[in-house]
Amino acid sequence: MNELPRGVMMQGVSAPGLKVRMTHGPSGTEVTTDAPKDNGGTGLSFSPTDMVGAALASCALTTMALVASREGFTFGEASATVEKRMTPPPRRIGALLTEIRMPRGLTPEQRARMEEAALGCPVKRSLDPSVEAPIRFVYAD
Secondary structure, eight states: OOOOOOOOOEEEEEEETTTEEEEEEEEHHHHEEEOOOOSOOOSSSSOOHHHHHHHHHHHHHHHHHHHHHHHHHOOOOOOOEEEEESSSSOEEEEEEEEEEHHHETOHHHHHHHHHHHHHTOOOHHOOTTBBOOEEEEEEEE
16 A cells, blocks of 8 residues: 655644634644534634635635746736535535636636646545535636
8 A cells, every 4th residue: 555645734722612723833824713603603713614615715726826837927816716505414515616716818728727727726626526616717808
């Protein structure tokens, strides 16, 4: 059996209420999550399932920027929104509906390459197939 290479270490510590403070090992950056209001939390921060949607958007944008950099063209500024929809009990993420607003000035070939990169980002590929996760690309020009 092939062992995976060692990964990035993260640590979670429960905090008062339904909060968890996560620390990113290499940088020490902290993120606090809270249970959503509809599940007994305050809803004043990202919930753990919100973080999955945020990870999808971040991964798609980062992957597009990495591909553009490697292929030698300017990507510009893109932005994304994600609507997370939960299923009825037992609760799980049912859908992550993502819209990416793309930068101006990309050629048709670059647009196709960026869309391919976003759709193939590691987070999207890691989602269970039962999670509906379409990505819609919006171009201003």
